[in-house]
Amino acid sequence: MRAFAQLLERLAFTPGRNAKLAALGAYLRTAPDPERGYALAALTGDLELGRAQPAVLRAMVGARVDPELFALSYDFVGDLAETIALVWPMAGTPEDLDLAQIVETLQAAPKARAGELIAGWLDRLEASERYALLKLATGGLRVGVSARLARVALSQLGAPEIAEIEELWHGLAPPYLNLFSWIEGGEKPVNAARAPFRPVMLSTPIDAEALAQIEPSDYAAEWKWDGIRIQAVSDEGTRRLYSRTGEDISQSFPDIVAHMAFEGALDGELLVRRGADVAPFGDLQKRLGRKSPGRAMLQSHPAALRLYDVMIWEGEDLRALPYAQRRARLERAVADLPPERFDLSPQLSFRSWDDLAALRADPPETVIEGVMLKRRDSAYVAGRPRGPWYKWKRDPMVIDAVLLYAQRGHGKRSGFYSDFTFAVWDGAQLVPVGKAYSGFTDEELRRLDRFVRHNTIERFGPVRSLKPELVVEVAFEGLNRSTRHKSGLAMRFPRIARIRWDKPVAEADRIDTLRDLLPPA
Amino acid sequence: MxxxxxxxxxxxxxxxxxxxxxxxxxxxxxxxxxxxxxxxxxxxxxxxxxxxxxxxxxxxxxxxxxxxxxxxxxxxxxxxxxxxxxxxxxxxxxxxxxxxxxxxxxxxxxxxxxxxxxxxxxxxxxxxxxxxxxxxxxxxxxFRHPDPRVEIAKLLASVKSEPERPHLVGAYALGKAQRVIALLRAAGYDAPIYIHGALQALCDYHIAQGIALGDLRPATMDKTEARALREAIVIAPPSAFGSAWVQRFSDPVISFASGWMQIRARARQRGVELPLVISDxxxxxxxxxxxxxxxxxxxxxxxxxxxxxxxxxxxxxxxxxxxxxxxxxxxxx
CATH class of the missing domain: 3.60.15.10 (Ribonuclease Z/Hydroxyacylglutathione hydrolase-like)
Structure with missing residues (x-):
C-alpha cells in the first residue's frame, strides 16, 4: 500500500502531464503483479469493489470520532476519504499492507463486512496510506489522472501504441496479467470482447480570422449539438455505448441499446429528444446521473442519437474512406434505423464563410452551440489532428453583474470563497440571477477571496453575504426561463469572464437586458 | 460582581x-x-x-x-x-x-x-x-502535525532525486523560515542555504541572538548563476512566488512549509508540488x-x-x- 500511496501523492501534487506519466510509469514498472494491475484498474475506473458506500464509511468513522467534530472536519477538508484518513485515530502499529490482498479480500467479502474490514486496515496504516485505501475502496480516485493518461503511461512501458491498447481495453479485466505480459514483450492478448471501443476523432477550435485562410468548398458543415459525444457499437449481439474516452455507459441508456439492431460502429451525439424537439442539456444530465434509470425517467427523458459518422458497417472498416463517402454510407444506414432513436445530423448549405457565420449567429434551436466543419476528403483518424475537423463555437453572451454572496469551495478550492452568486438591478433592488465558480485565475481567486473576507455583511454557515461593491463580467452560453429561480431566469454555464475592480456598482446591467435575451415563450 | x-x-x-x-x-x-x-x-x-x-x-x-x-x-x-x-x-x-x-x-x-x-x-x-x-x-x-524531521527528510530526498531543479521553500519571514533552516541543519544539511531578501534582517537577528543557522546566502544571483545551481534550497516568503524574482530559477520545485499543507486542496490551490507540514x-x-x-x-x-x-x-x-x-x-x- 505504501508504494501506491506514494504514487497517489505524486499524482496529486505534480502539475505536469509528463511528470505524472513518469510517476505512473515508474510505479507500473516496479510494482509486482497482481498489485499493479489492481492499481491500474483503480486509476482507470475499472476496479469493481463497490463495497464502501459513503454511508458505510460515515458509520465506520462515527464509531470512532464524534459526529459533530467529524462534520466540522469534513466541511473544512471537503473530501470524505481525506477527512476520514486524517481524523482516524490509529490503534495499531503501521505496516506496509499488501494492496492486492486487500483488493481480493474486499472482492470476496460479503458487503456487510466491508466497514469492519476497512476499519481494521485503517488501524494499521499511516495517514497517506489510509487515504489511498479509502480512495481505492470508494472507487472515486479523482487524483488528477484520467483513464486515458493511465493508458498512455502503460503504452510507454513497451512497444504497443496507445490506440492498440485502447482497442483491446474492453476485452481485458483486472489485474491485467496478459496485458502487462504483452507490453513487456510477450504475446498479444486475443481481443475476445465483442463491440470494442475505437478511439474517436476530435476537432480543434477555430475563429473567423483563421477561417479566412481555408477554402469553404473543401468543408462540409453541420450544427454542433449540445449533448455528449457517443460511439454506438453493435457486434453480433453485443451492444455498447461508449463515451468519447471509451467509458462504457450502455447501462444508463437501455432505451437506445434496445434499438441498436445493426452491425457496426456509429459516431454521434447523445441527446434527450422528444419527437423533433431536442431537450436542453440539463435533461440529458439527469439521464447521465442515473446508472439504471427507472421507467418514469425513460418516458419523461427519452434518449436519442443524432449521428454524424460511421466507422464500421456490416463488417467493413470505413475509417480510411473520405468523409464525403462515409457520410453517404451513413445516410443509407440511418434510413433503416428507428427514427425515434436515431436520426442524422443535417448538413448546412453554405457557399462562403459569411453564409455560415449568418447561420451560426441564428441557429434554429437553443441546444446548438456552434457549427462543426469537416473536410470532405478527411479520413477518420484517432485523436485531435489539426486541420480536418474544426469547431466554431457560438460567442458567449455577457452581462455585468454584482457579487452578492460567496460560498466556500470544496475539493481543490476548499477554504477559499470561490462560488459566487451574482445579481443585476431590478429597479433599485439587486436580484440574484446566477452562480459562477470558474473563469478566474488562481491569483484572481485569491483576490476575490480577500475581497469576500473584507466585505462580509453576514455569515450563514459556509455562505457569506457581501457588501454590493464588486462588478463582474459574466459570460454564459444561453438563457432559459425558470420557475425555480426567483428571477425567472436560468443561465447556462455562467462563468466570470472578467473582474471589474474599477466599475461602479450602479453601472451593472438591469434585468430587462437579460429578459430581452430570452428565447421566445 | x-x-x-x-x-x-x-x-x-x-x-x-x-x-x-x-x-x-x-x-x-x-x-x-x-x-x-x-x-x-x-x-x-x-x-x-x-x-x-x-x-x-x-x-x-x-x-x-x-x-x-x-x-x-x-x-x-x-x-x-x-x-x-x-x-x-x-x-x-x-x-x-x-x-x-x-x-x-x-x-x-x-x-x-x-x-x-x-x-x-x-x-x-x-x-x-x-x-x-x-x-x-x-x-x-x-490536524495532527507529523514529525517535522520526517518532512525535512522528504525535502532532502526530493533535492537528491531532482538535483537540477532548485527547491523553493515558502516560509514566513518570522519564525517559520528560521525553523526550517534550523531543521535542515539538524538533519545534517550543511551546504549554503539561499534566502530571499525579505528574510535577511530577521535571519540576521536570529543569528545575533545566538541561534545558529549556518551558511546563509542572499538569493539574488542572476539567471546564469541560478541555472548553474545544483541541489539548491532557497527559502522565500510565499508571496515571493508570485513575483518576478522567481523567474531566475528554471523549473523550480515549489514547496511550502505550513500546517495548512496537511490539507491536499490547500497545497494544490497554491500550486505547491512538495507540501511540507511544518507548523509553529x-x-x-x-x-x-x-x-x-x-x-x-x-x-x-x-x-x-x-x-x-x-x-x-x-x-x-x-x-x-x-x-x-x-x-x-x-x-x-
Missing part, C-alpha cells in the same frame, strides 16, 4: 483594571504584545510592553518609531490594579504568554503557541490559571492536551476553528466561550 479582568472589544482584548490591551488590532494607548507576527504586533500604539526580542522584531519590521514608548519586560510588574507576568509560548523567537492576575483571578492570554522543541525559541511553559485564552488555528481533529502552532492533540494539562476553570478561544474546540469542550464538560475577536489572520501560518 467583580469587574471582568479582560473584555473582548472590537479593537482587541482590553483589561479595565490595568487600562491596557493585549495584541490589539488597532492603535491603542497601551498595548501588551505576545509576539512579533504582524496580526498580533501592529505599529502605532502609544506604548508597547513586550519581551526585548519582540520589541526588536517590531523595530526591524516597522522601523524604530513603531510606538510612542516602549518597555522591555524584565520580570513581574504591576499595571494599575493587576499583576502581569510573561511566560514563554514556544511559538517564535521572543513569543510569550501574558498572565494577568487581579482580585484572586488569573487569566493567561497565550497568543499563538507551540509545544514542540525548536532551537529558535524557549519552550512553552504551562501556567496554572483560572481562564486560559487559546488560539484555535489548527483546532480540528484532522499546536495541532489538535497538542491543543487539547495543553488545555487538559493546564485545566483552567474556563477556556476562551480567540481565533481559528472555534466551533470544533467549543464542541470538544462540551464533550469534556469544560466551560468555553469564543471571543469573536477580529483582525487576526485566518491563515497566520
Amino acid at each position: 467583580a469587574q471582568p479582568l479582560l473584555i473582548p472589544r472590537p479593537e482587541g482584548l482590553y483589561c479595565p483594571l490595568g487600562d491596557f490591551h493585549i495584541d490589539p488590532s488597532r492603535p491603542v494607548a497601551r498595548a501588551l504584545i505576545t509576539h512579533g507576527h504582524a496580526d498580533h504586533a501592529r505599529a502605532g500604539h502609544g506604548a508597547v510592553l513586550a519581551t526585548r526580542q519582540t520589541l526588536d522584531i517590531m523595530a526591524i519590521r516597522y522601523g524604530a518609531e513603531f510606538t510612542g514608548q516602549r518597555q522591555v519586560y524584565e520580570g513581574p510588574l504591576r499595571i494599575g490594579q493587576t499583576e502581569v507576568r510573561f511566560h514563554p509560548a514556544g511559538h517564535v523567537l521572543g513569543s510569550a504568554q501574558i498572565a494577568v492576575t487581579a482580585q484572586g483571578t488569573r487569566i493567561v492570554a497565550s497568543g499563538d503557541y507551540a509545544r514542540r522543541a525548536t532551537p529558535s525559541c524557549a519552550p512553552f511553559e504551562p501556567v496554572a490559571c483560572d481562564i486560559f485564552i487559546t488560539e484555535a488555528t489548527f483546532a480540528l481533529p484532522v 502552532h499546536v495541532d489538535w492533540d497538542e491543543l487539547t492536551s495543553t488545555v487538559e494539562e493546564i485545566d483552567p476553570a474556563e477556556l476562551w478561544i480567540t481565533h481559528g476553528r472555534e466551533e470544533a474546540l467549543m464542541r470538544w469542550a462540551a464533550l469534556h464538560q469544560r466551560v468555553a466561550r469564543p471571543l469573536g475577536l477580529v483582525g487576526y489572520e485566518e491563515e497566520p501560518e
Whole structure:
C-alpha cells in the first residue's frame, strides 16, 4: 500500500502531464503483479469493489470520532476519504499492507463486512496510506489522472501504441496479467470482447480570422449539438455505448441499446429528444446521473442519437474512406434505423464563410452551440489532428453583474470563497440571477477571496453575504426561463469572464437586458 | 460582581483594571504584545510592553518609531490594579504568554503557541490559571502535525532525486523560515542555504541572538548563476512566488512549509508540488492536551476553528466561550 500511496501523492501534487506519466510509469514498472494491475484498474475506473458506500464509511468513522467534530472536519477538508484518513485515530502499529490482498479480500467479502474490514486496515496504516485505501475502496480516485493518461503511461512501458491498447481495453479485466505480459514483450492478448471501443476523432477550435485562410468548398458543415459525444457499437449481439474516452455507459441508456439492431460502429451525439424537439442539456444530465434509470425517467427523458459518422458497417472498416463517402454510407444506414432513436445530423448549405457565420449567429434551436466543419476528403483518424475537423463555437453572451454572496469551495478550492452568486438591478433592488465558480485565475481567486473576507455583511454557515461593491463580467452560453429561480431566469454555464475592480456598482446591467435575451415563450 | 479582568472589544482584548490591551488590532494607548507576527504586533500604539526580542522584531519590521514608548519586560510588574507576568509560548523567537492576575483571578492570554522543541525559541511553559485564552488555528481533529524531521527528510530526498531543479521553500519571514533552516541543519544539511531578501534582517537577528543557522546566502544571483545551481534550497516568503524574482530559477520545485499543507486542496490551490507540514502552532492533540494539562476553570478561544474546540469542550464538560475577536489572520501560518 505504501508504494501506491506514494504514487497517489505524486499524482496529486505534480502539475505536469509528463511528470505524472513518469510517476505512473515508474510505479507500473516496479510494482509486482497482481498489485499493479489492481492499481491500474483503480486509476482507470475499472476496479469493481463497490463495497464502501459513503454511508458505510460515515458509520465506520462515527464509531470512532464524534459526529459533530467529524462534520466540522469534513466541511473544512471537503473530501470524505481525506477527512476520514486524517481524523482516524490509529490503534495499531503501521505496516506496509499488501494492496492486492486487500483488493481480493474486499472482492470476496460479503458487503456487510466491508466497514469492519476497512476499519481494521485503517488501524494499521499511516495517514497517506489510509487515504489511498479509502480512495481505492470508494472507487472515486479523482487524483488528477484520467483513464486515458493511465493508458498512455502503460503504452510507454513497451512497444504497443496507445490506440492498440485502447482497442483491446474492453476485452481485458483486472489485474491485467496478459496485458502487462504483452507490453513487456510477450504475446498479444486475443481481443475476445465483442463491440470494442475505437478511439474517436476530435476537432480543434477555430475563429473567423483563421477561417479566412481555408477554402469553404473543401468543408462540409453541420450544427454542433449540445449533448455528449457517443460511439454506438453493435457486434453480433453485443451492444455498447461508449463515451468519447471509451467509458462504457450502455447501462444508463437501455432505451437506445434496445434499438441498436445493426452491425457496426456509429459516431454521434447523445441527446434527450422528444419527437423533433431536442431537450436542453440539463435533461440529458439527469439521464447521465442515473446508472439504471427507472421507467418514469425513460418516458419523461427519452434518449436519442443524432449521428454524424460511421466507422464500421456490416463488417467493413470505413475509417480510411473520405468523409464525403462515409457520410453517404451513413445516410443509407440511418434510413433503416428507428427514427425515434436515431436520426442524422443535417448538413448546412453554405457557399462562403459569411453564409455560415449568418447561420451560426441564428441557429434554429437553443441546444446548438456552434457549427462543426469537416473536410470532405478527411479520413477518420484517432485523436485531435489539426486541420480536418474544426469547431466554431457560438460567442458567449455577457452581462455585468454584482457579487452578492460567496460560498466556500470544496475539493481543490476548499477554504477559499470561490462560488459566487451574482445579481443585476431590478429597479433599485439587486436580484440574484446566477452562480459562477470558474473563469478566474488562481491569483484572481485569491483576490476575490480577500475581497469576500473584507466585505462580509453576514455569515450563514459556509455562505457569506457581501457588501454590493464588486462588478463582474459574466459570460454564459444561453438563457432559459425558470420557475425555480426567483428571477425567472436560468443561465447556462455562467462563468466570470472578467473582474471589474474599477466599475461602479450602479453601472451593472438591469434585468430587462437579460429578459430581452430570452428565447421566445 | 467583580469587574471582568479582560473584555473582548472590537479593537482587541482590553483589561479595565490595568487600562491596557493585549495584541490589539488597532492603535491603542497601551498595548501588551505576545509576539512579533504582524496580526498580533501592529505599529502605532502609544506604548508597547513586550519581551526585548519582540520589541526588536517590531523595530526591524516597522522601523524604530513603531510606538510612542516602549518597555522591555524584565520580570513581574504591576499595571494599575493587576499583576502581569510573561511566560514563554514556544511559538517564535521572543513569543510569550501574558498572565494577568487581579482580585484572586488569573487569566493567561497565550497568543499563538507551540509545544514542540525548536532551537529558535524557549519552550512553552504551562501556567496554572483560572481562564486560559487559546488560539484555535489548527483546532480540528484532522490536524495532527507529523514529525517535522520526517518532512525535512522528504525535502532532502526530493533535492537528491531532482538535483537540477532548485527547491523553493515558502516560509514566513518570522519564525517559520528560521525553523526550517534550523531543521535542515539538524538533519545534517550543511551546504549554503539561499534566502530571499525579505528574510535577511530577521535571519540576521536570529543569528545575533545566538541561534545558529549556518551558511546563509542572499538569493539574488542572476539567471546564469541560478541555472548553474545544483541541489539548491532557497527559502522565500510565499508571496515571493508570485513575483518576478522567481523567474531566475528554471523549473523550480515549489514547496511550502505550513500546517495548512496537511490539507491536499490547500497545497494544490497554491500550486505547491512538495507540501511540507511544518507548523509553529499546536495541532489538535497538542491543543487539547495543553488545555487538559493546564485545566483552567474556563477556556476562551480567540481565533481559528472555534466551533470544533467549543464542541470538544462540551464533550469534556469544560466551560468555553469564543471571543469573536477580529483582525487576526485566518491563515497566520
